[in-house]
Amino acid sequence: MIGIIRYGAGNIFSLTAALDRLGIAYGMVHTEADLEGFDRYIIPGVGHAGAAMQKLQGTGLIPAIKALKKPTLGICVGMQLMTAYSEEGDADLVNIFPIKTLKFASDADFKVPHTGWNQVFAEKDNPLFRDIPNGSHFYYVHSYFIEYNPLYTLASTNYINNFSASIWHNNFYGVQFHPEKSGTYGETLLKNFSNI
Template sequence: MIGIIRYGAGNIFSLTAALDRLGIAYGMVNTEADIEKFDRYIIPGVGHAGAAMSKLQQSGLVPAIKASKKPTLGICVGMQLMTAYSEEGDANMLNIFPVKTLKFKGDTDFKVPHTGWNQAFTEKANPLFENIPNGSHFYFVHSYFIEYDTLYTLASTNYINKFSASIWQENFFGVQFHPEKSGTYGETLLKNFANI
């Protein structure tokens, strides 16, 4: 069963609606005592990364998340929380991945935030993207991106510059896009995560 890390900065409704549609069992992780009830976790997130990190620290869940050996998926800001540092709020993050979250430098040809459908190109074989064709479209909404690094990048996307659309290290996964808003392939990814 999936435990959704609830710390006050996540878009819980659209995620739970998608899990309900898929028949995937889930519950809420509100305190450290809830952690052991689940066999995998999702860290949702919307809005400001620095503020989200502050709320996550206040929740008391940071040590348990960092110590977890269970599959853990960060979505959007939830993925950015797994990096070492974010320019948004000039804040240190969880440092699960030693990469930075940076702000898009927009120009007249590209609007920031990056909003809408874009392709994700898988760079490594991984069960998270099983049965998802390379170059499939997913729905993005973000002004900050995770710097591209070949060691941790599971899938990449191009907008203004190449960035990590998905990252992976051991039991930790992240996606910059919103699988719960990405149609069939987004739902496939959530199902894959539920079975890792």
């Protein structure tokens, strides 16, 4: 069963609707004690990384999240929170991954925020992307990106620059795109995560 970590950053309706469609059981995590009832976790998030970090700090869950040994997936801002630092709000973050979240440079040929479908290219063999053809399209909404680091990058996307579409280290995973809004392949990814 998946525990969705609730810390007040964003609407989770699309995520829970996707899990319902897939028949994947889930519940909500509000306190450290709630973590015990689940075998994997999702950290959702939309909006401002600095503000989301303040809300997460307010829950007191950060030490427990960093100590998790079960599969844990951050989505969008939830993934960014797992990095060390974000230029959005000049904020120190949870630092599970020692990499940074940076703002897209302004570019006359590209709109920011990056909104819409873009290709994702897996760079490592991992069950999170099982049965998802390389170069499949996923749905994005973001103005900040996670710097590309080959040590942690599981999959990449190019928009203005190359960035980490997905990161992975031990039991921690992250995706910048929204699998719950990405059609068949997004649902495949969520199903894969439920089986890791």
